[in-house]
Amino acid sequence: MxxxxxxxxxxxxxxxxxxxxxxxGxxxxxxxxNxxxxxxxxxxxxxxxxxxxSTKNTPYYRLQHRRSKFDEVAALSVEGVNKSAISRVKGIAWNTVHHWLEKAAESCGKFNCNKSKVMDIRELQADEIRTITGGKKTPVWIFAAMDIWSRYWPATVVGTRSFENTKKLFRAVSKQTNPQNVPLIMTDGFEFYKSASRRCFAKCLYAQVIKTRRKDRIIKVEKRMIIGSKNQIEKALQESDDSTTINTSFIERLNLTIRQSTAYLTRRTTCFSRFPEYLGNQLEILRGHYNFLRPHRALKFGNEKRTPAMQAGLSNQRYSFREVFTFCYILKILCEIKMKMESELQALPNAA
Ligand SMILES: [Zn+2]
Structure with missing residues (x-):
C-alpha cells in the first residue's frame, strides 16, 4: 500500500x-x-x-525541451546575449525564448522577493540609467540602489525619472534596512533623492556628488553634504570599509555590470526593448543572478567565492538557476499556507 x-x-x-x-509526507x-x-x-x-x-508550479511545467536548455537560455540572457542570438544558438524559436524568459522572470521575481530580509545597510548608493523603449520618443530610466559593504543590489525601478519612482526605490530599500541603522546615502545631483530619502528613511545621512562635464570630459567634481553635519558624515566615512570620500563609484560600476549583462541596454543597439515590461522582466532575472548566483570579485576571500547575498547574510550558499526555478514550487505552497493561517488567525477574534 x-x-x-x-x-x-x-x-x-x-x-x-x-x-x-x-x-x-x-x-x-x-x-x-512518458x-x-x-x-x-x-x-x-x-x-x-x-x-x-514534479515540475508542477515551476517554469519547467509542460516544457517541450530539456530543463537544462531552459537554464542555459536564462544564463545566456544575463550575459548580454539578445533573444534572436539565443534562438539561433540554441535552435529554438524566438517566441519560445521570449516565453521562457518571461516565465524565468516571474520565478526570479518571486525568489528575489522571498529571499530579501531586513539587513544592516550602512552605506547606500543610488543612480539611474537612461535608455529607450518602443517608440524611442520617451526615455525610460532604470533606478538602481546598492548596499556598498555587501555589494548587494536590493531594489530596482523602471519608469520615468519622477519623484514617485525615486520614492518607490527608496521605500523598497528602507523596508530591507534595519531601522536602528543610520545609513549614509550617496547619489548624483538628481533633485528628488533628497526629499525621497527624508520621506522613506527615519534617520539618514545624505551627500551628493555633482560632476560638471564639458566636451565629454569631467572638468569639476563637487561634493555636497545635504542631510547630517560634516562631523557625522566624516565619522560614517571613517567607519566605512570601502569609501574614504563621498563618491558614487560603486553604483556606477553596478551600472556598467547592468549595461553589459542586458542586451536591451547595450549602447547603439538595435535590440532595445519594445515594451518597458520586457526590460523590467529582464532586470528581475539579472538581479537574481547578480545577488544569488554570480560570485563577486570584490568578495573573494582566498579560495572562497561569495555572492553579494552571502555577504549580506541572506543566504549561505551559491544558488544555481535550477535551484531558483524549483525553489518557487515549495515556496509558493509555503506562502499560501502562511497567508491562509494568518487570515484564519485574524478572523478568530472577530468571530469570538
Ligand atoms: Zn492533496
Missing part, C-alpha cells in the same frame, strides 16, 4: 485539506508517464487523490 512516501513533497493542490497543516509515487525526454515519475496525494508531476 505505501509505495514510497515522498518525504519532502507537499501537495500542489490549493484546495487540498493537507495544505493547512504544512507537513510533507502525504505524497506517494504513482507510476510513470515525455519526449523519457520516462518521468508521477506523484499522487493520498489526501485529495490528485496526481501531479
Amino acid at each position: 505505501f509505495r514510497g512516501i515522498c518525504k519532502n513533497m507537499i501537495c500542489p493542490n490549493a484546495e487540498c485539506p493537507c495544505h493547512t497543516d504544512n507537513k510533507p 502525504k505524497v506517494v509515487t504513482h507510476g510513470f508517464y 515525455s519526449r525526454a523519457g520516462k518521468r515519475r508521477r506523484y499522487r496525494c493520498f489526501i485529495c487523490g490528485k496526481t501531479f508531476c
Whole structure:
C-alpha cells in the first residue's frame, strides 16, 4: 500500500485539506508517464487523490525541451546575449525564448522577493540609467540602489525619472534596512533623492556628488553634504570599509555590470526593448543572478567565492538557476499556507 512516501513533497493542490497543516509526507509515487525526454515519475496525494508531476508550479511545467536548455537560455540572457542570438544558438524559436524568459522572470521575481530580509545597510548608493523603449520618443530610466559593504543590489525601478519612482526605490530599500541603522546615502545631483530619502528613511545621512562635464570630459567634481553635519558624515566615512570620500563609484560600476549583462541596454543597439515590461522582466532575472548566483570579485576571500547575498547574510550558499526555478514550487505552497493561517488567525477574534 505505501509505495514510497515522498518525504519532502507537499501537495500542489490549493484546495487540498493537507495544505493547512504544512507537513510533507502525504505524497506517494504513482507510476510513470512518458515525455519526449523519457520516462518521468508521477506523484499522487493520498489526501485529495490528485496526481501531479514534479515540475508542477515551476517554469519547467509542460516544457517541450530539456530543463537544462531552459537554464542555459536564462544564463545566456544575463550575459548580454539578445533573444534572436539565443534562438539561433540554441535552435529554438524566438517566441519560445521570449516565453521562457518571461516565465524565468516571474520565478526570479518571486525568489528575489522571498529571499530579501531586513539587513544592516550602512552605506547606500543610488543612480539611474537612461535608455529607450518602443517608440524611442520617451526615455525610460532604470533606478538602481546598492548596499556598498555587501555589494548587494536590493531594489530596482523602471519608469520615468519622477519623484514617485525615486520614492518607490527608496521605500523598497528602507523596508530591507534595519531601522536602528543610520545609513549614509550617496547619489548624483538628481533633485528628488533628497526629499525621497527624508520621506522613506527615519534617520539618514545624505551627500551628493555633482560632476560638471564639458566636451565629454569631467572638468569639476563637487561634493555636497545635504542631510547630517560634516562631523557625522566624516565619522560614517571613517567607519566605512570601502569609501574614504563621498563618491558614487560603486553604483556606477553596478551600472556598467547592468549595461553589459542586458542586451536591451547595450549602447547603439538595435535590440532595445519594445515594451518597458520586457526590460523590467529582464532586470528581475539579472538581479537574481547578480545577488544569488554570480560570485563577486570584490568578495573573494582566498579560495572562497561569495555572492553579494552571502555577504549580506541572506543566504549561505551559491544558488544555481535550477535551484531558483524549483525553489518557487515549495515556496509558493509555503506562502499560501502562511497567508491562509494568518487570515484564519485574524478572523478568530472577530468571530469570538
Ligand atoms: Zn492533496
